[in-house]
Amino acid sequence: MSTKEIGRQIMSELMGADYVQSKEKKRNSFNSVIHEYSEEVCFGKVWARKGIDRKLRSILNIVMLTALNRPNQMRNHLEGALNNGCTVEELREILLHTAVYCGLPAATDAFRVAEEVLQGRKLID
Incomplete structure (x- = not known):
């Protein structure tokens, strides 16, 4: 699984599937970089650590x-x-x-x- 997929899974477990869907609806060409950072780094790497x-x-x-x-x-x-x-x-x-x-x-x-x-x-x- 990629860090993005891991991040989305953790966000969903942490805050619920509705939260992830709501975030996705707000994504656009300008803010997609911060969404990716959050998914991949914050949740996909840091929250996934032991x-x-x-x-x-x-x-x-x-x-x-x-x-x-x-x-x-x-x-x-x-x-x-x-x-x-x-x-x-x-x-x-x-x-x-x-x-x-x-x-x-x-x-x-x-x-x-x-x-x-x-x-x-x-x-x-």
């Missing part, structure tokens, strides 16, 4: 995306973290921990996005 499991990779992404204040990517990776076995309680503790090291405003924004994702999945009220 050494740490997908749940830990998801946790790392949530922490980094909180620090960088990237809510759109946060939504995707929260979905992935849940698919990779993170619990609501773990996500709450991870985000609380970011408040100390990333700052309260960043953590508050991340909590807000997480609440939307968790409510959408009916995991919280």
Whole structure:
């Protein structure tokens, strides 16, 4: 299997087939290079590596995306973290921990996005 195929498979397992299809619909001659980079390098090479499991990779992404204040990517990776076995309680503790090291405003924004994702999945009220 090529790194592109591996990447698409991992993205599908992580965020769902709908996510991959939605990404494909947005692809055009301008943005195809960044889509290929994401598929081949991010997911096809880095996410496919051994050494740490997908749940830990998801946790790392949530922490980094909180620090960088990237809510759109946060939504995707929260979905992935849940698919990779993170619990609501773990996500709450991870985000609380970011408040100390990333700052309260960043953590508050991340909590807000997480609440939307968790409510959408009916995991919280």
